[in-house]
Amino acid sequence: MKKTASLLALLLLGGACGTDDNTADIASSGSTSNTGCATGTISGAGSSFVANIVQQWIKDYAAKCPGATVNYQSVGSGAGIQQFTSGTVDFAASDVPMKADEQKAADAKHGTVVHIPWSAGAIAIEYNLDGVELNLSPNTLAGIFAGKIKKWDDAAVKADNPNAKLPSTGIQVVHRSDGSGTTASFTEYLTAVAPTIWTAGSGKDVKWPTGQGAKGSDGVTAAVKQTNGAIGYAEVSYAKGAGLGIAKIKNAAGSFVGPEGDAVATALAGATTTGADLKLKVNYEPADAGAYPISTPTYVIVPSKPANAAKGKLLKAFVAYALTDGQRSAERLYYAPLPPSLAGKGEVAIEAVSA
Numbered sequence: 001m002k003k004t005a006s007l008l009a010l011l012l013l014g015g016a017c018g019t020d021d022n023t024a025d026i027a028s029s030g031s032t033s034n035t036g037c038a039t040g041t042i043s044g045a046g047s048s049f050v051a052n053i054v055q056q057w058i059k060d061y062a063a064k065c066p067g068a069t070v071n072y073q074s075v076g077s078g079a080g081i082q083q084f085t086s087g088t089v090d091f092a093a094s095d096v097p098m099k100a101d102e103q104k105a106a107d108a109k110h111g112t113v114v115h116i117p118w119s120a121g122a123i124a125i126e127y128n129l130d131g132v133e134l135n136l137s138p139n140t141l142a143g144i145f146a147g148k149i150k151k152w153d154d155a156a157v158k159a160d161n162p163n164a165k166l167p168s169t170g171i172q173v174v175h176r177s178d179g180s181g182t183t184a185s186f187t188e189y190l191t192a193v194a195p196t197i198w199t200a201g202s203g204k205d206v207k208w209p210t211g212q213g214a215k216g217s218d219g220v221t222a223a224v225k226q227t228n229g230a231i232g233y234a235e236v237s238y239a240k241g242a243g244l245g246i247a248k249i250k251n252a253a254g255s256f257v258g259p260e261g262d263a264v265a266t267a268l269a270g271a272t273t274t275g276a277d278l279k280l281k282v283n284y285e286p287a288d289a290g291a292y293p294i295s296t297p298t299y300v301i302v303p304s305k306p307a308n309a310a311k312g313k314l315l316k317a318f319v320a321y322a323l324t325d326g327q328r329s330a331e332r333l334y335y336a337p338l339p340p341s342l343a344g345k346g347e348v349a350i351e352a353v354s355a
Helices: 002-008 050-065 079-087 100-110 137-144 155-160 181-193 216-226 236-242 259-266 311-325 326-329 341-352
Strands: 042-048 068-075 091-094 113-127 172-176 212-214 230-235 249-250 296-305
Touching: 002 100, 042 079, 042 311, 050 212, 050 311, 050 326, 068 216, 079 091, 079 100, 100 113, 113 181, 113 212, 113 236, 113 259, 113 311, 113 341, 137 155, 137 181, 137 249, 155 181, 172 181, 172 216, 181 230, 212 216, 216 230, 216 236, 230 236, 230 341, 249 296, 259 296, 296 311, 311 326, 311 341
Parallel strands: 042 068, 042 091, 172 212, 172 230
Antiparallel strands: 091 296, 113 230, 113 296
């Protein structure tokens, strides 16, 4: 825990610096005594990547505040942003910031909307190969998802795994069929690290060169689980829960690293803000040998001036809870807790919401 705290405290340049002894409990990123209750019902939709921890927050907040009901639909970042923009939900969750046209449409509906990072985690490369502990370099991973590497005993896979007994099984790629922030982050990574191999671009929706689609992180994980030789991508908790293999990914320092909490913290240490709100720019080629490169923050998107004051009050209280007491759930659910500096900035941002 202490190592995670010290690394994550670097996430925002210019933020509060961590102390050498890191005695602050990162699970209490903000001032927990200020986490209050509100009554009523609100709803949100979006990222399946963050769904597991959001559902935990909802359960714990309801226990703390019996008069509050928070509903969340795990429909993918793209669909969540669409629902938020149309006004059918009160907040959206996305693993990547909205694009300029999405932001313009959301602002037109709600007034200025704000991105607040409320959790972070790793995109796991999950696979179904009995008895194989898999290492993958960026070029090999890109070649697999580009459909250029078709069998598990391909020379490129063997080069990454010289001591593994690799079968001649065909590789079955499974990708998201819905608009997904997880897809956006994953394809941004592929574009950054292997641009000559992965040429399909990046975004919540891409034209996949190969494979079959499945809806949501749970759908991708289920399809990989059902198919020998399959490979896909999802937030770590889905792969862990399904008992699938999880590949170690070669980073820019040449180390093969798994998606553990400290490795996510190390990777995101170089993330910087890109605008007035708390959007972050992620470096997918961190130089630290301990970094897991396919790491991402994930955001809650809220209106700066909710039209319904009662819902706005509950929305503020729930997000404040997620940024403070809610961070206690992060590591046991395979997410990375936010550093005090970033969670504190999030508390300021949600407090500024008019309700």
